[in-house]
Amino acid sequence: MAENLPERQTDIGPPHFSKFLPPVIKNNYGQWKYHEIKSPGVMVHVAESGDQVWTVRVATPRLLSTDTIREYCDIAEKHCDGYLRFTTRHNVEFMVDSESKVEPLVNELKEKGYMIGGIGPRISNVVHTQGWVHCHSAATDASGLVKAMMDDLHEYFHTKDLPAKVRLAVACCVNMCGAVHCSDIALVGVHKTPPRIEHDKVKNLCEIPSTVASCPTSAISPDPKAKSVKIKLEKCMYCGNCYSVCPAMPIADPKNDGIAIVVGGKVSNLRSNPKFSKLAVPWIPNNPPRWPEVTEAVKKILDAYIAGAKKHERLGEWVERIGWEKFFKVTGLEFRLQHIDDFTFARETWRMAATFKW
């Protein structure tokens, strides 16, 4: 397209956020006194000055068409003087400066079929990655898993209470572009077979030293005769790191790619320290478009948590209180060899004590 283009600028950085703050926020910036959650999707923040900002939170599928964004704009223009914001977890938020403006806004959102919720002790939107929609490395799709899972769990977004917040996440491969490893329940796409080496392509596409260096388990070594590399298969843990560096080592394997479930992570410091998620289910086959086995396993975990946790207790805190051995008992999930760590921090995870529950 060779039409006249405006003059490009470089290194200007993003616009300053103050251009986009609603007046009530600009006037009370840094002067908030407290907030109250009024319903699963509505909260009010009150400033020292007495001013109020009412927020209505709405789920988005993260993957948004420009037309839908314009629809959000229409709503913002009609109710919120044209201001809106997004959250870290892919919700969109509409803010108004008085209680009387909340009802008309909520009514219009409901009329248009938007799902309001995600605030307080419940499931907020799902942090997730690209998957088959846009990534070369994916062992599964992310958007589809999120949609299928949330279709089953959406009541916990807009209505039902949980003991505490439950943060869900999906990453479509072990690169984990998103905060999955520290979520209450996360799905991760995993490969189960080593990459295949396309020897004829390696010399054009890949640099051999960096390909060798990319492997965390030192499974890859040069193969000077073939001007390529070779893999010690018994050392490979299917991480796909080599494929990210060398496109001639594809790792996708439709029959064996699948989904692992990890649980019990958190990032907040409330009560207990932040925690990594730990393995609950090592592998479930890909079963698009709805992955019913995955959703079923997630529900088992969630139901056991709801039945057993105390108020305010996050999933990981509950499991630590009852013990992981009991977690497998109350969820009915199978404990397998893969659950026992043999990677970098393995020995910290073995039970160096004679105390445990039957």
Added chain:
Amino acid sequence: MGQKHQTPLLDELEKGAFPSFVKEIKRAAEHSEYAQDLLGQLELSYKEKVTHWKHGGIVGVRGYGAGVIGRYSDVPDKFPGVAHFHTIRVNQPAGFFYTSAALREICDIWDKYGSGLTNMHGSTGDIILLGTRTENLEPVFAELSSRGWDLGGSGSAVRTPSCCVGPGRCEWACYDTLELTYQITQRFQDELHRPMFPYKFKFKMAGCAVDCIASIARADMSIIGTWKDDIQIDQDEVRNYANSGMDIQAEIVDMCPTGCMSWDGNELTINNEDCNRCMHCIAKMTKALRPGKERGATILLGSKAPIVTGALMSWVIVPFMKMEPPYEELYDLVERIWEFWDEHGKNRERIGELIERMGFPTFIKEVGLEPHPVMVKEPRRDPFFFWSEEDIEK
């Protein structure tokens, strides 16, 4: 435009209560060839259970090495609309606040040159414009940058910094996360657009230990707000919570991890010296309790995902730093850390992994920090520690 490809599997995901990404792609497909063929290719992935994207070539805009993710289809003959399907990362405004006018501007540009599909937002925080051809990259960039938008980071560069909503709408923000995010992004424009590090470097700013931006899990440098003096208490409001049914003993006092609180049915007492500022009590009694007034941030370093040698969470390197403009003390620290990384880091070695390899004490010494008990959970268990020349009597 009618639908070009049949998508029986994806159609399943239009059903159900939760918002559907398939509906979004179809909506874009009403006026975009890209989105039409994306539907086709995605349906094929659903059928074959495998991705059809190739690890792309190096593409970008003139003068930048970052901000564009190259992406090509491995079945371009069937789906020419996504033969090229590059992502553009647009640096979001701090806190994800927008005016509708700003969003419409971006939407118009994207409809003209791209697929009409976006992510609001990518996990790093950028506005993700999903899918265009190589020859459209310069025009999109000209249109965006002439209107005040710039690209975000990718590859071995500073990644687009991002933050929690902070003082914009949160009473717990212990420093101005939005302003710091804006300033740090401006300060390191060169490092953001032109990858020259061993690997990526991410900053995330959280206003308090609730850490709504997950900085401790996914930023090389996690800047988390905190305070030094006493939690502010409004005893009348405490009593209001009690009167309206909160079991203060069970829900607050007994859940305090340090056991530093007591409640006599009338007054809540906190032994602030023993409080570790976990935020539990403050988050549950928003009207009664607030962070102290002597505010700043704790700086933690090093988190990363399991690739390559296992996951790390960030750990404390500076217990407390005032976070006020012009932030020179912070920039100075960042530059000393990058020097250390530049000198010792291997290709694709994150700062956290480098410190693991070289030793945290070595890092502390070379970067010029002071050892402090809060840097560790406990002292070492082994007897294998080192001394340097100056510790030895000659």
